[in-house]
Amino acid sequence: MVVTMLDEVAWLFNLRGADIAFNPVFFAYATVTMDKATLFIDSDQLDDATRRNLGDDVAVQSYATFFDNLKCLSKELGTGDSPKVLLGDKSSLAVAEAVGAGNYVLVPSPVAEMKAIKNETELEGFRQSHIRDGAALARYFAWLEERLVAGSELNESQAADKLEEYRSELDLFRGLSFPTISSTGPNGAIIHYDPDPNDCAVIKQDQIYLCDSGAQFYDGTTDVTRTWHFGTPNAEEKRAFTRVLQGHISIDTAIFPSGTTGYLLDAFARRALWQDGLDYRHGTGHGVGHYLNVHEGPHGMGVRIAYNSTALKAGMTVSNEPGYYADGRFGIRIENIVLVRQVDTPNNFGDKGFLGFEHVTMCPIQTKLVDESLFTAEEKRWLNDYHAEVFAKVSGLLKNDQRALAWLERECSAI
Ligand SMILES: [Mn+2]
Incomplete structure (x- = not known):
């Protein structure tokens, strides 16, 4: 070969x-x-x-x-x-x-x-590296919020540099896994936006801020997107954010028979958006390397027919990243990395075995942007459980940053 x-x-x-x-x-x-x-x-x-x-x-x-x-x-x-x-x-x-x-x-x-099927050492490395990465994200978003609320003029690229600085202090850090997408307002609607340090927008407190970023560590590779509003979001922004989050939760909680492909699961991520006549023009998920390329195949989740040729298998990594983009106005994306795991089900039809996902990304999802009236009881419970897990795993790494710890506690509080 x-x-x-x-x-x-x-x-x-x-x-x-x-x-x-x-x-x-x-x-x-x-x-x-x-x-x-x-x-x-x-x-x-x-x-x-x-x-x-x-x-x-x-x-x-x-x-x-x-x-x-x-x-x-x-x-x-x-x-x-x-x-x-x-x-x-x-x-x-x-x-x-x-x-x-x-x-x-x-x-x-x-x-x-x-390569796509990670061994237990690699999977544990994914968990641990994502917890450390979560500490850098908490420090960054807490810092950013404080600066914006204080009225500081900060452009997208300067902000991204601060996130890299926090990440570079983490154990086993080896560099970023791709250039940070730090985008305010209309730039958030440009899916692969990369701010030019010499010519980029100043981040505005009253516009949605989308940040897609990741790092390489000896024990894993991270890729995470969070969307924030540091002022008061309007009803349209909250509704769209909630629809994206419902799609994210739908993937996160999916249980499916062995042999199912990401092509089939993709619709789970869009169902809530489709109900509002919304959609997004990118895939829902890609494989992630272990201290390797942040995008790797052969599997993925999306409407590309190629995603129908590789089934999701236990041990695979995949991103869960539905979004919504209002051209010229704002962008929303919520991205976690999930591991494909075997799950126990009350039955086992056809003896195929059933699979589900375990999320490893540990960063709050802004509850201020959630329109609770759209949520089911299960979705509300999912968000509260996720935040309890994030706080339990990340707070211990923020002992030397009281601002980040206070921010994490507030952002992880139950709705
Ligand atoms: Mn990604």
Whole structure:
């Protein structure tokens, strides 16, 4: 098998690098045969300890020799009756041509499928890194609110820098997982907004503020979106926020038979919005790497038909991030990372086993933006339970920041 995707090479050898901003990967290729694995990487990228760790079963060859190696392999294989090389379906044409027509089969990468299912150590790392991340988020939002209420002039980029500063103080922090989306008012409706430090908006207290951010830690990768109003939200904003939150809760609490895909579950996230004639133009969820790329496949939740080809399986990570965007006015998104877990159900129809989600993101969801008249009793209980959990897990990390602790206590209080 030829492995060409950088995150797949990193996962396969349990190595990380720093060749690409935000994604802890390194330039390399790999081949795996029945008795040997070869990592093609520039030798100055590996220190002695790392090389020793790879052991005797891993050969290391220079990055530059990769294509020549494939051509040699192709010659050795000749043109037999059946192809003998496995290529992931994201391989380049150059790789396919070097292996030679007739010598390969193109398949969804088995490495991607294995990488998507996290082991218990990785899952526990996700939980722990998200609790620490929650402390930085609480410190940031408490600071931001205080500054805005005090009338400080603060632009979107300056605010994002403060969040990075708080995160950088956390244990096992390795950098951000993508550029922080810090957006006020109309900019919140631009789904992949990235504020220009030299030319971005001043955050306004009386407009909705949307912040989508994340970090890399040795024990996990985070990605979280929260939407705040630091003044008095109007009825339209509250209604839309509540519809988004209902979709978020609907995904969070979903229980579904093994074999269900994210394509099917996507409608759960939109049901409440659809009731109001609202919708959003992006997917509901993506896989998340473990101290790897913040977006990874092969699964996800969304209306793209590709999401119907991979079932959600126990041990997978996925984001739960419905939203609503009023072009030119405001944006709303509520995003947690959830883990796919087996759940016990009173029955087990067809012996398939049933799955559900465990949320690991630990940050309050602003209750001031909730229109309680739209909530069911179960949704109200979910929000109060979530906030009790956030406070229990994060408050202990805020002993040295009384402002953040007071903010967390207030934002986690029951409705
Ligand atoms: Mn996300």
